[in-house]
Amino acid sequence: MAAPYKVRCFLLGHEKDVRSVAPAFFPDGSFVSGSRDVTARLWAPNESNCQFTEAHVMSGHSNFISSVTVMPPSDQYPQGLIMTGSNDNSILAFTLESPQPVFKLTGHEDTVCALAAGRFGTLLSGSWDNTAKVWLNKKCVMTLKGHEQAVWAVAIMPEQGLMLTGSADKTVKMWRAARCENTFKGHSDCVRGLAVLSATEFLSCSNDATVRRWLITGECVHTYSGHTNFVYSIAALPNGQDFVTTGEDRTLRIWKDGECAQTITHPATSVWTVCTLQNGDIVTGASDGVVRVFTKDPARTAAEETQKAFEEEVAASSIPSQVGDVKIEDLPGKEVLIEPGTREGQTKLVREGPRAMVYQWSMAESKWVKVGDVVGASGGSQETSGKTLYEGKEYDYVFVVDVEEGKPPLKLPYNVTEDPWFAAQNFIHKNNLSQAFLDQVAGFIIENTKSVTFSQQSAGSYSDPFTGGGRYVPGTAEGSTGVSSDPFTGGGRYVPGASQPQGPAPQSGSDPFTGAGSYRPSNGQTSSVAGGDMGNSLDNQYFPKTAFLSFDQANTQAIMSKLKEFNSSLSSEHAVEESSLAQLSVFLESGSPTAAQLELLWQLLHWPSGNVFPALDVLRLAIRSEEVNQHFCNQKDGPQFLNHLLVLGGGDEAPAANQMLVLRVICNAFKNKPGEKLMNLNREKIGKLLGICQKTSNKNVHIALSSVLLNFAISLHPTEDVEAKAMVLSTAADVAESVKDEESQFRLLVCLGTLVSQDPNSKALAKSLDLGQFAKKLTHKRGKVGDCASLVWNALQ
Numbered sequence: 001m002a003a004p005y006k007v008r009c010f011l012l013g014h015e016k017d018v019r020s021v022a023p024a025f026f027p028d029g030s031f032v033s034g035s036r037d038v039t040a041r042l043w044a045p046n047e048s049n050c051q052f053t054e055a056h057v058m059s060g061h062s063n064f065i066s067s068v069t070v071m072p073p074s075d076q077y078p079q080g081l082i083m084t085g086s087n088d089n090s091i092l093a094f095t096l097e098s099p100q101p102v103f104k105l106t107g108h109e110d111t112v113c114a115l116a117a118g119r120f121g122t123l124l125s126g127s128w129d130n131t132a133k134v135w136l137n138k139k140c141v142m143t144l145k146g147h148e149q150a151v152w153a154v155a156i157m158p159e160q161g162l163m164l165t166g167s168a169d170k171t172v173k174m175w176r177a178a179r180c181e182n183t184f185k186g187h188s189d190c191v192r193g194l195a196v197l198s199a200t201e202f203l204s205c206s207n208d209a210t211v212r213r214w215l216i217t218g219e220c221v222h223t224y225s226g227h228t229n230f231v232y233s234i235a236a237l238p239n240g241q242d243f244v245t246t247g248e249d250r251t252l253r254i255w256k257d258g259e260c261a262q263t264i265t266h267p268a269t270s271v272w273t274v275c276t277l278q279n280g281d282i283v284t285g286a287s288d289g290v291v292r293v294f295t296k297d298p299a300r301t302a303a304e305e306t307q308k309a310f311e312e313e314v315a316a317s318s319i320p321s322q323v324g325d326v327k328i329e330d331l332p333g334k335e336v337l338i339e340p341g342t343r344e345g346q347t348k349l350v351r352e353g354p355r356a357m358v359y360q361w362s363m364a365e366s367k368w369v370k371v372g373d374v375v376g377a378s379g380g381s382q383e384t385s386g387k388t389l390y391e392g393k394e395y396d397y398v399f400v401v402d403v404e405e406g407k408p409p410l411k412l413p414y415n416v417t418e419d420p421w422f423a424a425q426n427f428i429h430k431n432n433l434s435q436a437f438l439d440q441v442a443g444f445i446i447e448n449t450k451s452v453t454f455s456q457q458s459a460g461s462y463s464d465p466f467t468g469g470g471r472y473v474p475g476t477a478e479g480s481t482g483v484s485s486d487p488f489t490g491g492g493r494y495v496p497g498a499s500q501p502q503g504p505a506p507q508s509g510s511d512p513f514t515g516a517g518s519y520r521p522s523n524g525q526t527s528s529v530a531g532g533d534m535g536n537s538l539d540n541q542y543f544p545k546t547a548f549l550s551f552d553q554a555n556t557q558a559i560m561s562k563l564k565e566f567n568s569s570l571s572s573e574h575a576v577e578e579s580s581l582a583q584l585s586v587f588l589e590s591g592s593p594t595a596a597q598l599e600l601l602w603q604l605l606h607w608p609s610g611n612v613f614p615a616l617d618v619l620r621l622a623i624r625s626e627e628v629n630q631h632f633c634n635q636k637d638g639p640q641f642l643n644h645l646l647v648l649g650g651g652d653e654a655p656a657a658n659q660m661l662v663l664r665v666i667c668n669a670f671k672n673k674p675g676e677k678l679m680n681l682n683r684e685k686i687g688k689l690l691g692i693c694q695k696t697s698n699k700n701v702h703i704a705l706s707s708v709l710l711n712f713a714i715s716l717h718p719t720e721d722v723e724a725k726a727m728v729l730s731t732a733a734d735v736a737e738s739v740k741d742e743e744s745q746f747r748l749l750v751c752l753g754t755l756v757s758q759d760p761n762s763k764a765l766a767k768s769l770d771l772g773q774f775a776k777k778l779t780h781k782r783g784k785v786g787d788c789a790s791l792v793w794n795a796l797q
Contacts, residue, residue, distance in 0.1 A: 003296040004262050004364030005254060007310050008281060009051050011291040013041055018285025020068045021275045026079040026096060030055070031275060031283050033291050034065035036419075040084045042096070043291065050300045052293065058094045060101040063087035063421060069115040071123065085112030085125060087421050091135070107133060107140045110150075111422070116163075118156040120767045124163055126151035128422075132165045134177070134726070136768075137761050141722040142178045142730075147171070155194040155202065161733055161769035162216065164202060166191030172204050174216060177730025177769065178723070179687060186212055186220045193234040195243055205231035205245055211255070226253055226260040226345055233273045237280060244282050246271035250317075250371075252284050252294070253345065262364050263345035264294060265371040267310075267317040315370040331356055337368045347371075397449065401441075412441070420445040542788045543753030544717050548670040549707050554621055556588045562614040566607065574607050576600065584618060593622065598631055605644065609658065612648060616661035620668055629672035638678040642685070650689045656698040663693060663704035670711040680715060683724060687731045694738040702739045706747035709735065713754040725755055725762045733769040742785045745778055749788040756795055763796060772796040 016036035024030040029045040030052075042056035067085035071077070071093075081102075082094040089108045092101035105125075114126035123135040128150040134142035144151075144165060153166030163175045172184040172191055189207035196202045197213075201221075205211045209231060211224040230248035237243055242256045248270050254262040268286035275283050281295045295301060331351035341348075341361025348368070350357050359368040395413040410431050414423050424441035427433070563584070567575050580600055587597045601622065604615035622628045632641045648654065649662030666686060669675030679686060686708065693705050712728045719725075732748055739745055752771055756763040766772065775796065778789035 002256070002261070003298070004362075005264065005282060005294040005296045007302045007307055008293040008295040008300050009302060009306075010310075011043055011052055011054070011293070012289075013054050013057075014039070014289040014291070016064075016289050017270070017272060017287045018289060018291055019064070019066050020273045021283045021285045021291065022068045022070055023275055023277055023283075024070045024080070024082070025073060027055070029277060029279065031277065032068045032070060032082050033283075033285055034068040034084050035285075035289065036064040037289070038063065038065060038086075040065055040068055040082060040094070042082065050295075050302070056094075056096060056099065058082060058084065058092075058099050058101075060092050060094075060104075061086040061088050061090065064419065066111055066113045067115045067125075069117045069123075071117045071121065072119070074121055083115055083117070083123060085115050085127075087111045087419065089127070089129075091115070091123075091125060103138055105135055105138065105140070107143075110425075113150070113152055114154040116154045116156050118163075118768055120764045122156070122764070122768050124154045124156055126154040126165055130167075132163070132175075134163070136722070136764050139722050139761060141726040141761060141765060143723065144173075144175050144178060144180075146173055146180045146183075149190075152190065152192050153194040153204070155196050157196055157199060157202070157216070159199040159770065161730065164194050164196070166194050166204055170206075172214070176734060177765075178684070178727045179691070179730060179734075182216070182218050184214050184218060184220070186223075189230075192230065192232050193245075195234045195236045197236055197240055197243075203234055203236070203243055205234040205247075207231070209247070209249075211243075211245060222258060224255060224258070224260070226255075226263075226343075227251065228347075232270070235274050235276045235282075237276050238278060244274050244276060246274040246284055251345065252282065254282070260344045263360060263362070265314050265360060265369075266292070267313040311369065317371075340366065341368065399444070399448065401444075412445070414445055414449065416449055420449075540753075540791050542784070542791060543750050544757040545710070545714055545750055545754050546717065548667075548676075548711050548714055549747075550624060550668045550671055551620060551664040551704070551707075552624070554617065556585065556621075559588075559614050559617050560585050563604070563618075566611040566614065570607065570611065574611075576603060588618065588621060593625070593628060593631075598628065605648070609648070609651065609653070610655065613655070613657040613661055616648065616658065616665060620661055620664045623665055623668050623675065624671050626672050629669060629675045633669060633672075633674035633678040635674075638674070639682075642678060642682055646685055646689050650692045654692075656696055656701055659693045659696065660698065660701045660704050662689070663701065663708050667704060667707045667711055670715060676715055679712070680724065683712065683727050687727060690731055691734060694735050699741045699744070702735075702741060702744040703747065705735060706739060706744040706751065710747050710751040710754070713751040717754050717757070717759075722761050722765075725759070726765055729755060729762065729766050729769055729771065733771055733774075736771065736774040742781065746785045746788060749775060749778065749785070749792050753788065753792045753795060756792075767796055 014033065014035040014037050018033050018035050020034040022032050024032050024042060027044045030043055032040055032042050034040045038059060038061050040058040041054055043052040044055040046053050061084065064087040065084050066087055069083050071081040071083060073080045077095060079096050084092050084094070089106070089110055089112060091105040091112055093103050095102055108125065108127040108129050110128035112125050112127050116124045118124060121136055124132060125135065126132045130147050130149060130151060132144040132151045132154055133140050147165065147167040147169050149168035151165050151167050155164040157164065161176055164172060165175065166172045168190040170185070170187045170189060170191060172194065173180050174182040187204065187206040187208050187210070191204050191206050193205040194202060200216050201213065203211055203213055207230045209225070209227045209229055211231060211234060212220050213222040214220055227245065227247045228249040231245050232248065233246045235244050244255065245253050250266050250268060250271060252264040252266065252271055252274060253260050266284065266286050268288040270287040271284050272287065273285040277283065281293055281300070284292045331349050333351050336348060336350060337359060344361065344363040346361040348359050350359055358371050360371045362369050396416045397414045399412040399414065400409045401412050412427050420442045421438065423445060424438055427441055428437055563581060564578065567578065567581055583597050584600065587593045601615065601618060605612060605619065607615060623632065632638065645662050645665060649659045666679060669679055690705050690708065693701050709728060709732055716725050716728065732751055736748060739748065752766060752775065756766050772793060775789045775792040778785055779793055780786060781789065
């Protein structure tokens, strides 16, 4: 059997609950802790005596510190940054040299309760405001919206630009930038912690007292049970497979090979947080304000008297009963401890004189270890618990508060283990009071409960400090025009878009976007970008591009023939007068529509899915007109118009022709200001359509898709809208995995180059999404694709 974990040291310094711990980069083997005492502390190892030294104390928040993480070293901060999230809704950044913050991040509307550091300077935060945010270069570049309740856990996957969020809504969501790619359901209560195992697997822990192991494809491959109450925190061990957890049952549990291999009970009400160090040691933070370090290396193990003192402290601690009233006379005596336990962490209630004691089986030591005595019960009555009932729950206090003269007083319930500000916020929300009362109510709670200590807490039902709910007891609930037939319908000669190039444009001397003429950058300039190990320096004639792409070529005669063919075969519900139909041809020739012609086009756009594509082709040509663009894309009618387009292109059985032409309509809409504005206002909806369209193998759909992304890049290039650029980059990262033809790849490369040109935020985000690897893989190609890929690759270095 592997050596068990034993106490390495206890670290005293924090004056209140230690809510978060995280490993640090400097000094080697150090870690950071954050506490409700409004400070964060860096602990540096002292190898001479296996202890840790308090090397740095950081302050600056106006409320409890709820989360900590450490950013990797960078050119600007060679020793990394210590980041702290707080109940004051902000995030502060500290260096090792400064006890005061070097900068502050604001944007969350409630407690920042989770932080995770990513590559290239990205930071992910989770909050009680139901959102997560991605930060880069001191700016919020993305807000992840989708959870229905507080986001209590966040994590960043090592590859693919994927992020994870766990929520009080019982789900875990996986995001690629601002788009949710998967929702993981299975937990029956709040998700409190996340730990990444590999590029394809992660763990989640929950108030339902379980841990779940997930594949990023969505499958839960294992559920681990062992905790007897909320599981607050989880961390992977250095081998990437085993892990550790802590929770409301006062324990640290070490899991190996899918089993709970060791349980270490703490002399505290709650073990809030855990992290692991590179040497395999484990750090915990608890409600008694003590940071504890455990090791399985005999060279770092504390002296025998320290081990014994810890065991005695645990044995002397009081345990609120979770199983109802305990009748001492019905409990067995210590003789039952002769029989060995059957699993790690198994507990037994034993009578010792007039008291009830709890013993826990240690597999490592092959004996029953006393972990405390039972001091009460949670049967729901004031006689047994010493608590006050309010709305069916037990509370340590139920204050009567006179808020306004002449109105009935309000009741303010509070448990001593709650965050006073959170209890105050719940009180304000429930009674529809002004937010201005928050500090006053929280101050009232603190003033009237400040003498309460751990040993004085009554032993009745316990309230989750995050949700305010009662204690959970597991188990109690719960185109050219060709002569072939139409490839989409099998009839006729009209092939939508066939007049557009069907393969890669010629490698030189032709417009790389339309196949016609000679392409020159729209600003008429070139720039030289070092080729690095990709070869000699290249003239950048590809990006940034500043003129929108459009799909202009068409055979109007073929389009009109197909419209007439379909019109003659449709029912009276959809068919129109042939004379009216002929007017569209006049419109296409003149480019100046009448109101009747525009109404007719809108009617044709409601033809059945299999017949609508020639009408979409008419719209694709017409929307380039300023008058038509304004008619369909104006502020009043634009949303309905775009929603209808998205239905035509994004339905479950939308033909490839519809997808391609809807994307071309969107692309051409950028030619005029109303269309450009409408598309930018609906980036998220269009992004979902692109996600659907990328699944097809149709090359023309992919070309249209990458063209839409390029037009977004052109529109956003001169702006500082980092969140919008992030969404385009994330969609590009998705599309990059699907498109295989060179023309689509080329347009994506130009899109990337346009976004990252002269924009360090977009550059860093593109790197974090692994878009540099997409470009690098294409540098071997000949012609414009390889040349542009080399330029993008170099731009991202």
